[in-house]
Amino acid sequence: MRKTILYLLVLAVLGVGVWYVLFRNSDNNIFGASEAGFTIPDTGSIGKIYMARTDGTGVTIEREGNGWKVNKQYDVLKSSLKSLMSAMAKQVADYPVPESEHNMVIKSIAGNGVKVEVYNREGKKMRVYYVGDEVHNFMGTYMLMEGAKRPYVVNIPGFDGYLTPRYTTNIKDWQDRNVFDFSADQIRSVTIKYDESPLNNFVISQDDKGKVSVKLDSNLTNLKELNEERATKYLTFFQNVNCVGYVNGAIGMDSIIRSVPRRCTVDVLAKDGTLKHIDVYWHILDRRSKNTLTPMKNYRNEFDSDRFYAIMNNGKDTAVIQRFIFDKIFRNGYEFYEKNLEPQPEEHLEGEIQKKIQMK
Numbered sequence: 001m002r003k004t005i006l007y008l009l010v011l012a013v014l015g016v017g018v019w020y021v022l023f024r025n026s027d028n029n030i031f032g033a034s035e036a037g038f039t040i041p042d043t044g045s046i047g048k049i050y051m052a053r054t055d056g057t058g059v060t061i062e063r064e065g066n067g068w069k070v071n072k073q074y075d076v077l078k079s080s081l082k083s084l085m086s087a088m089a090k091q092v093a094d095y096p097v098p099e100s101e102h103n104m105v106i107k108s109i110a111g112n113g114v115k116v117e118v119y120n121r122e123g124k125k126m127r128v129y130y131v132g133d134e135v136h137n138f139m140g141t142y143m144l145m146e147g148a149k150r151p152y153v154v155n156i157p158g159f160d161g162y163l164t165p166r167y168t169t170n171i172k173d174w175q176d177r178n179v180f181d182f183s184a185d186q187i188r189s190v191t192i193k194y195d196e197s198p199l200n201n202f203v204i205s206q207d208d209k210g211k212v213s214v215k216l217d218s219n220l221t222n223l224k225e226l227n228e229e230r231a232t233k234y235l236t237f238f239q240n241v242n243c244v245g246y247v248n249g250a251i252g253m254d255s256i257i258r259s260v261p262r263r264c265t266v267d268v269l270a271k272d273g274t275l276k277h278i279d280v281y282w283h284i285l286d287r288r289s290k291n292t293l294t295p296m297k298n299y300r301n302e303f304d305s306d307r308f309y310a311i312m313n314n315g316k317d318t319a320v321i322q323r324f325i326f327d328k329i330f331r332n333g334y335e336f337y338e339k340n341l342e343p344q345p346e347e348h349l350e351g352e353i354q355k356k357i358q359m360k
Contacts (some may be wrong), residue, residue, distance in 0.1 A: 035148045036093035038129060040118060043085040047121035051114050057169040063121065075176035080168075087166045088118070090159075093152040094140055105142050105151050108132055113144075114167045134162035177242040179278060179312065179321065182270055184235040185210065191267040192330070202333030204231055208271075216333040223337040231336045237328045238268055243310060243319035253318060257281055257309060266329065280330075281309040283320070 040046065052058030061070050061081065068076035097105050109132040118127040132142035132151070140153040141163040154163065168174070189205040203215040212231040216223065247253055260282045268276045283289075283304035290305055310321045 035145060035150070036096075036152045037127065037145060038091050038093060038143055038152075038154050040088045040127060043089050045120050046085070046088075046118055046126070047123065048119040049084070050117040050119075051167055051169050053114055053169050054111060059169050059171055059174055061174065070171060070174040074171075074174075075178065076174055077176045080174055084166045087156065087163050090156040091154050091163060092157065093143075093154050095153055097142065097151045097153060102150060105132060106144070109142060109144055109151065114164075114169060116167060131164060131167045134164060138162055172246045172248065175246060177245065177319070178240070179243050179310065179319070180238040180241040180268055180276055182238045182268055182276075184232070184239075186270050186272070187235050187238065188269045188271045189267075190235070190238070190269075192264055194264045195262045200332035200334070202336065204234060204336070206235060214333065214336045220334055223334060225337065227336055227338055230338070234331065234336070241325060241329070243321045244307070246317055246319050247309075248318055256284055257311070257318070260284060260303065260309070263308060264330065276312075278310045278312040280321070280326075281311070283307040283309055
């Protein structure tokens, strides 16, 4: 009986010892924080993240005011930041890389991995680790803590896939895709000028009391009463307006822009003096263009029917925007003098306006 009790006590002591060795260094990390402490449960304490590859590409994502900036230039794309933070909070080491694969994985990380440095809000370094490629079955990611003896296969429990794409160092993946983000009460004026149809140009202005006015081409002075409801509604169209993505640095993009006509310019002036300007160009036809096979009526079918190029941020960025999103902005001045609230078909509007001009 005494021997049995002694054996049980020895086993209990051994069990406590094993638990201490395995769990003493991290929360829910059986391998110890120094070797596999990839989890950062409190992502709210993070102030800066630096990620770089050996090819020289790198990004710094840093808190600034109430938001985040990438490379101190652009607002951060919220979905990309959320995805990365989620990975950092949930990623855990599944198992160490087998000895037979150790050298191969180390070589791969050294040549193609991403170095990740995480700092808290006070600028103190929290973590440094390296992110490699996916494992052979795409169910995990090779990672190595700085100073650790061996790499690990890391994943998010319950997640099927790998985490490498979340650690992208391509600034295009981090740059916010916002083109306009003004609430109606923030706007002082909107100016739209059409290169090919200046008759449709307009300036819509709003005073401090919210009263709107619309200035049209001088040929349209015979138009009667302003539809204030429509003009006021129009100013609500400039909040959270985004592009599809950026094509900065794309091969031949400068030549493409020079080869296509500009459709229009859009200027939004806020009451605080902020001015947002974009130049909109027609988009060349490509294999994604729907009207390549099915031409659209009353549309320039030598160009894409759904997309445009937009040059913005003082010419630094070239983006692709969708007609579906921007059509509500690309209105014509005379539409603000129609009685009905909803715009009429463009073909009808053009006919009506020509009649009014001829009557002058």
